[in-house]
Amino acid sequence: MRIYPFRALRYNTAKVPLESVVTQPYDKISSAMQQSYYDASPYNLVRVILGKKFDTDTEEGPNVYTRAAEAFNQWRKEGILQEEPEPAIFGYAQRYTVPGTTEVRERRGFICLGHLYDYKEEVVYRHEQTLAKPKSDRLNLFKATRAYCEQIYMLYSDPSFSVEKLIFGNAGGEATNPPDLAVTDEYGVVHMVWKVTDPHVLSLITGAMADKKLIIADGHHRYETSTAYARERAAELGVPDSTRPSQIEKNANESPSNKADEGSLLIAKPAFPEAAMMMTLVNMDAPGITILPTHRVVFGLKNFSVNAFLDKAKPYFDVEKLQPTAKSDAVTDAENLDTAAELLAPLNATQGTAILAATAEGNYLLKAKPEAIKQALAGLSEKQLQLDVVQLHKLVLEKLLGLTEESIRQQENLRYLRSASDAVAQVARGEANIAFLIKPVTLAQLQDVSLSLEVMPQKSTDFYPKLLSGLAFYALD
Numbered sequence: 001m002r003i004y005p006f007r008a009l010r011y012n013t014a015k016v017p018l019e020s021v022v023t024q025p026y027d028k029i030s031s032a033m034q035q036s037y038y039d040a041s042p043y044n045l046v047r048v049i050l051g052k053k054f055d056t057d058t059e060e061g062p063n064v065y066t067r068a069a070e071a072f073n074q075w076r077k078e079g080i081l082q083e084e085p086e087p088a089i090f091g092y093a094q095r096y097t098v099p100g101t102t103e104v105r106e107r108r109g110f111i112c113l114g115h116l117y118d119y120k121e122e123v124v125y126r127h128e129q130t131l132a133k134p135k136s137d138r139l140n141l142f143k144a145t146r147a148y149c150e151q152i153y154m155l156y157s158d159p160s161f162s163v164e165k166l167i168f169g170n171a172g173g174e175a176t177n178p179p180d181l182a183v184t185d186e187y188g189v190v191h192m193v194w195k196v197t198d199p200h201v202l203s204l205i206t207g208a209m210a211d212k213k214l215i216i217a218d219g220h221h222r223y224e225t226s227t228a229y230a231r232e233r234a235a236e237l238g239v240p241d242s243t244r245p246s247q248i249e250k251n252a253n254e255s256p257s258n259k260a261d262e263g264s265l266l267i268a269k270p271a272f273p274e275a276a277m278m279m280t281l282v283n284m285d286a287p288g289i290t291i292l293p294t295h296r297v298v299f300g301l302k303n304f305s306v307n308a309f310l311d312k313a314k315p316y317f318d319v320e321k322l323q324p325t326a327k328s329d330a331v332t333d334a335e336n337l338d339t340a341a342e343l344l345a346p347l348n349a350t351q352g353t354a355i356l357a358a359t360a361e362g363n364y365l366l367k368a369k370p371e372a373i374k375q376a377l378a379g380l381s382e383k384q385l386q387l388d389v390v391q392l393h394k395l396v397l398e399k400l401l402g403l404t405e406e407s408i409r410q411q412e413n414l415r416y417l418r419s420a421s422d423a424v425a426q427v428a429r430g431e432a433n434i435a436f437l438i439k440p441v442t443l444a445q446l447q448d449v450s451l452s453l454e455v456m457p458q459k460s461t462d463f464y465p466k467l468l469s470g471l472a473f474y475a476l477d
Helices: 031-040 064-078 132-145 162-168 199-209 220-237 306-313 326-330 341-348 370-376 388-400 405-409 420-428 443-451
Strands: 009-011 081-083 089-097 104-115 152-156 181-184 190-196 214-218 259-262 265-268 276-283 290-292 295-298 317-321 354-359 362-368 414-417 434-437 462-464
Touching (some): 064 081, 064 132, 089 162, 104 152, 104 162, 132 220, 162 190, 199 265, 214 220, 214 276, 220 276, 295 388, 295 420, 306 317, 341 354, 354 420, 370 388, 414 420, 420 434
Parallel strands (some): 152 276
Antiparallel strands (some): 009 081, 089 104, 089 190, 104 276, 152 214, 181 190, 259 265, 290 462, 295 414, 317 362, 354 362, 354 434
């Protein structure tokens, strides 16, 4: 993987307090969160990554994208955003409590520019399918602002912890140096950043990553959008397609003209700005990674019948009706991650593949019948057949409920929720026909599927915590 240090734009904390301007990633911002961010500061990043839309907006403008560009450019002019004086890579650690437990973990990574590769190059791997709407939205935003304001979360493997030792001084525990900045988000997660500018250390880090392959953890939509943008810009500039380096002259992008002289060492930079984007790279061999499930809520089905659905499910699942829980109807806060333990207990206690179906007539545990499912989903690999989320999509949603791949991709009858209690509450309030709660995909399953060039359904994973948006920016101009 080709990575690059960069001269990041960063918030000027002498003018704005960092805690008032940073946000969760755009696709995790609810309407209530959006408003709270607007209220927190006129310089809050939400105005760029997820601004408010108005009835008077037009395609030509003014609209949410033109307002984002205006805000971003104005902040640069006012010195709210300042460019770093020299290229850097940023160590990034997140200390958090695992939802539903008292366990404290720390996840370490580093922020850099990462080259954008076509998936066919087998350098960057995806693990799930994408949705149509977010990619169009992000492309419009990238073109309007000419900047990347959020990082993609990438995984790599390095059992020797070589990069962690260079950045943090050790492979685990407390970093040997205090962070340059620290901020606590609304979930109580402490985000810490270290700036690394020593050219020798930067060279060692880029060298250590040269043979690494990456798996996208979070940010499939932004990665695919940015890769398409890189191809588009290459065509406009009349230069080779940088996303397919194996198809062009070897090492063409590593010529001296594509390097910046920093002291006695040369530091590589992208062949053109759009050839890379901002990423946070995390070693999957290190402790601290947490994956949560993303639950599904189905709505808008005509003549839906719980009994009819269960009858269709019984050839493939052993169906068990569960006792009602005190929490399942009482808790409706989608942002509270600690309330679903009782609700999910029967599911998590089940060995093998299982799905919890929440209906207006009660909750049902569906335990997979492996042979029946294998026959029903003939053609899928063994890796896919073992995944709860694949059985849910390919068998339950498509075969039993009649949803199509396209309707799922367009989210016509489907919502994705992190909170199990909120998913159940939507059914109880009559806002949905049925909710499906699932167990999380494991890191080993994700790695196995991705490196086999297979993909899981959309939103199969929910890595926690999310990368904080606003710690650094990559301006293309």
